[in-house]
Amino acid sequence: MRNVAIVGVGQTEVGEHWGTSLRHLSLEAIQSAMADAGVMNADALYVGNMLSGELEGQEHLGALVADFAGLRGIEAFKVEAACASGAAALRMGYIAVAGGLADIVIVVGVEKMTDTLGPDTTTALAMAADADYEAAQGASFVTLNALLMRRYLHQYGYGHKDFAPFAVNAHRNAVNNPYAMFRFPVTAEKFAKARMISDPINLLDSSPICDGAAAVVLTAEAQSQAYSMAPVRIAASSVGTDTLAIHDRRDPLVLEGARLSGHRAYEQAGIGPADIDLFELHDAFSIMATLSLEAAGFAEKGEGLQLALEGQINLGGHIPITTMGGLKARGHPVGATGLYQIVEVVQQLRGLAGENQIPGARLGMAQNIGGSGATVITHILERLSD
Amino acid sequence: MRNVAIVGVGQTEVGEHWGTSLRHLSLEAIQSAMADAGVMNADALYVGNMLSGELEGQEHLGALVADFAGLRGIEAFKVEAACASGAAALRMGYIAVAGGLADIVIVVGVEKMTDTLGPDTTTALAMAADADYEAAQGASFVTLNALLMRRYLHQYGYGHKDFAPFAVNAHRNAVNNPYAMFRFPVTAEKFAKARMISDPINLLDSSPICDGAAAVVLTAEAQSQAYSMAPVRIAASSVGTDTLAIHDRRDPLVLEGARLSGHRAYEQAGIGPADIDLFELHDAFSIMATLSLEAAGFAEKGEGLQLALEGQINLGGHIPITTMGGLKARGHPVGATGLYQIVEVVQQLRGLAGENQIPGARLGMAQNIGGSGATVITHILERLSD
Numbered sequence: 128m129r130n131v132a133i134v135g136v137g138q139t140e141v142g143e144h145w146g147t148s149l150r151h152l153s154l155e156a157i158q159s160a161m162a163d164a165g166v167m168n169a170d171a172l173y174v175g176n177m178l179s180g181e182l183e184g185q186e187h188l189g190a191l192v193a194d195f196a197g198l199r200g201i202e203a204f205k206v207e208a209a210c211a212s213g214a215a216a217l218r219m220g221y222i223a224v225a226g227g228l229a230d231i232v233i234v235v236g237v238e239k240m241t242d243t244l245g246p247d248t249t250t251a252l253a254m255a256a257d258a259d260y261e262a263a264q265g266a267s268f269v270t271l272n273a274l275l276m277r278r279y280l281h282q283y284g285y286g287h288k289d290f291a292p293f294a295v296n297a298h299r300n301a302v303n304n305p306y307a308m309f310r311f312p313v314t315a316e317k318f319a320k321a322r323m324i325s326d327p328i329n330l331l332d333s334s335p336i337c338d339g340a341a342a343v344v345l346t347a348e349a350q351s352q353a354y355s356m357a358p359v360r361i362a363a364s365s366v367g368t369d370t371l372a373i374h375d376r377r378d379p380l381v382l383e384g385a386r387l388s389g390h391r392a393y394e395q396a397g398i399g400p401a402d403i404d405l406f407e408l409h410d411a412f413s414i415m416a417t418l419s420l421e422a423a424g425f426a427e428k429g430e431g432l433q434l435a436l437e438g439q440i441n442l443g444g445h446i447p448i449t450t451m452g453g454l455k456a457r458g459h460p461v462g463a464t465g466l467y468q469i470v471e472v473v474q475q476l477r478g479l480a481g482e483n484q485i486p487g488a489r490l491g492m493a494q495n496i497g498g499s500g501a502t503v504i505t506h507i508l509e510r511l512s513d
Numbered sequence: 514m515r516n517v518a519i520v521g522v523g524q525t526e527v528g529e530h531w532g533t534s535l536r537h538l539s540l541e542a543i544q545s546a547m548a549d550a551g552v553m554n555a556d557a558l559y560v561g562n563m564l565s566g567e568l569e570g571q572e573h574l575g576a577l578v579a580d581f582a583g584l585r586g587i588e589a590f591k592v593e594a595a596c597a598s599g600a601a602a603l604r605m606g607y608i609a610v611a612g613g614l615a616d617i618v619i620v621v622g623v624e625k626m627t628d629t630l631g632p633d634t635t636t637a638l639a640m641a642a643d644a645d646y647e648a649a650q651g652a653s654f655v656t657l658n659a660l661l662m663r664r665y666l667h668q669y670g671y672g673h674k675d676f677a678p679f680a681v682n683a684h685r686n687a688v689n690n691p692y693a694m695f696r697f698p699v700t701a702e703k704f705a706k707a708r709m710i711s712d713p714i715n716l717l718d719s720s721p722i723c724d725g726a727a728a729v730v731l732t733a734e735a736q737s738q739a740y741s742m743a744p745v746r747i748a749a750s751s752v753g754t755d756t757l758a759i760h761d762r763r764d765p766l767v768l769e770g771a772r773l774s775g776h777r778a779y780e781q782a783g784i785g786p787a788d789i790d791l792f793e794l795h796d797a798f799s800i801m802a803t804l805s806l807e808a809a810g811f812a813e814k815g816e817g818l819q820l821a822l823e824g825q826i827n828l829g830g831h832i833p834i835t836t837m838g839g840l841k842a843r844g845h846p847v848g849a850t851g852l853y854q855i856v857e858v859v860q861q862l863r864g865l866a867g868e869n870q871i872p873g874a875r876l877g878m879a880q881n882i883g884g885s886g887a888t889v890i891t892h893i894l895e896r897l898s899d
Contacts, residue, residue: 185644190887202752209573226612258571366588
């Protein structure tokens with residue numbers, strides 16, 4: 128098995144791209160990543176996407192995007208794991224390069240959610256949940272997360288206002304990210320007064336519906352210096368799964384898939400949570416951020432919120448999260464999110480995160496979650512240059 | 514890179530499964546395949562499926578099926594490449610095992626097309642074509658194939674009746690396949706009188722809308738004897754892509770993706786078309802069967818139909834195709850088809866194809882086509898036992 132390195136990254140601005148199609152968004156991200164790596168071709172292209180069929184009436188994105196990106200003829204597929212589709216596509220690219228079946232692989236995540244030919248976007252997103260036993264009962268994605276948040280507040284005695292630090296941190300960090308959707312700060316007061324979406328989840332607990340694409344170029348570490356002056360090693364790549372339906376879990380407040388995925392990643396990288404310099408977690412809702420901090424070993428059960436309240440999740444804290452704005456403020460184009468997280472960790476490890484730079488960052492972790500924790504994909508990235 | 518072997522296969526009957534859900538169909542195929550291989554667990558599960566979101570309101574099949582099959586926690590994704598989704602999932606499993614990243618992988622293809630919560634099935638299938646430049650103009654999948662068939666008739670001077678041997682051969686072979694949807698023979702006379710669907714494509718040129726699931730268990734060849742007395746080697750696994758839109762191709766009657774995919778497969782296996790004992794091709798429409806025979810090197814351009822007219826595609830012929838009924842008569846549950854083809858080739862190589870057995874079959878090829886030839890995935894399987 129070969130070590131795998133990321134030698135190029137690219138991303139589009141996240142936002143409402145009414146004038147730009149799925150294929151154009153993909154192209155923009157892929158071209159940036161290929162230019163960054165200085166590659167003109169590839170052995171394979173894996174596309175992470177969740178909803179192109181439901182919303183745009185377009186399946187078969189692999190061949191479509193390959194052709195439009197000037198790569199006609201190469202191996203290409205779409206990989207789907209709900210909101211974890213982006214990281215799932217990366218995982219496929221990792222496997223192909225690590226196993227020696229491909230030398231150069233491009234991975235792109237893309238989603239276009241703001242316009243739809245089919246069902247409304249909230250209905251489409253609920254397809255990440257159990258269609259027969261959750262969605263058929265009327266549950267949407269936000270109502271399922273609201274159940275978890277309500278249970279968390281009840282079980283551990285927190286108040287809703289205690290979740291404010293996640294939105295405040297994410298928005299503050301997005302100000303300096305030119306690719307972010309919401310480049311303005313929010314305060315704890317604004318958080319407390321935000322419009323209710325699904326009690327107790329309010330607008331500022333929630334990531335937005337938006338469009339975007341992000342891409343990376345992978346190759347074997349041994350040849351990575353030929354493509355990049357600052358290659359980044361994928362020190363771990365792991366997947367953990369759980370039940371789709373929350374009611375099938377022993378404890379709904381334990382993300383067992385995240386625990387498994389994190390454990391496997393730490394083992395592969397030979398490190399523990401204390402070694403991680405920054406953590407791009409899956410803050411689709413603030414309750415998901417809390418549960419994921421706990422499942423990844425940064426806090427005990429019921430104490431994830433404490434880290435946020437103490438400021439440990441901020442840029443200067445013990446475990447900085449959402450350093451470029453996270454799903455909350457950079458935006459969450461679902462199938463693209465996993466790749467945005469990776470691109471941002473690479474920026475940090477290259478020392479190119481500008482005012483949001485974590486000094487001396489060497490090990491960054493990204494975790495992409497599908498559904499309410501049913502698919503959890505973890506990548507640990509490591510800076511190779513000094 | 515390790516050699517990969519298939520050590521277990523399973524399939525459900527193809528048909529209209531009104532009382533059986535997507536997860537139950539998957540389970541049935543997976544349980545059969547696991548029992549066949551004698552495995553109780555796996556490192557990963559890859560699910561080939563095209564339309565679960567559009568038709569059933571269910572994405573995120575990887576985690577869902579893994580959990581329902583008793584494999585909760587393992588790595589699991591959905592892989593999509595339109596009608597080639599099944600073979601795309603197999604390709605992913607092949608990569609994972611060949612590269613040494615997994616020891617036991619289960620691959621399942623599943624599709625449930627007969628009932629739908631969303632758009633009608635014909636509209637959903639058109640998502641395999643270019644949404645902006647084909648489907649938006651009103652083209653469906655059958656009308657696109659009708660254009661190709663009309664062009665073929667015009668360019669090479671055949672009559673529509675010359676396509677009859679494909680349906681006659683497929684239906685005759687399906688009679689002996691207990692898993693096939695249409696277990697009755699048809700005659701050339703019946704073909705000539707069949708109801709028109711999209712001129713010149715009639716009902717007997719077309720594969721049916723149906724439900725089904727098929728699965729295989731993969732492992733490294735070196736350890737395959739521990740799981741199967743008759744392991745089958747994957748001698749080649751390859752992908753070729755082309756434009757989604759037919760109008761973007763230099764010659765619409767040349768499946769360039771199939772030519773590429775076949776060429777790569779022959780090269781990997783170190784063989785040529787003459788060495789293939791049977792060919793499970795993608796006869797979604799009879800014109801696709803013709804073009805695929807030509808692209809895979811069994812006939813010159815414009816002469817694929819000649820093979821059929823001479824009876825060379827029949828069980829006793831030079832290159833037997835659709836030996837268990839093919840897409841036409843076994844049925845074409847789109848995301849499952851690629852795995853049905855593989856299961857059938859394995860049956861032939863194990864010598865368990867009953868009355869349809871190709872005597873002494875040693876090398877079988879399966880080719881799964883997405884869209885009108887935009888993704889073409891070829892697997893060559895080889896019998897290891899004597």
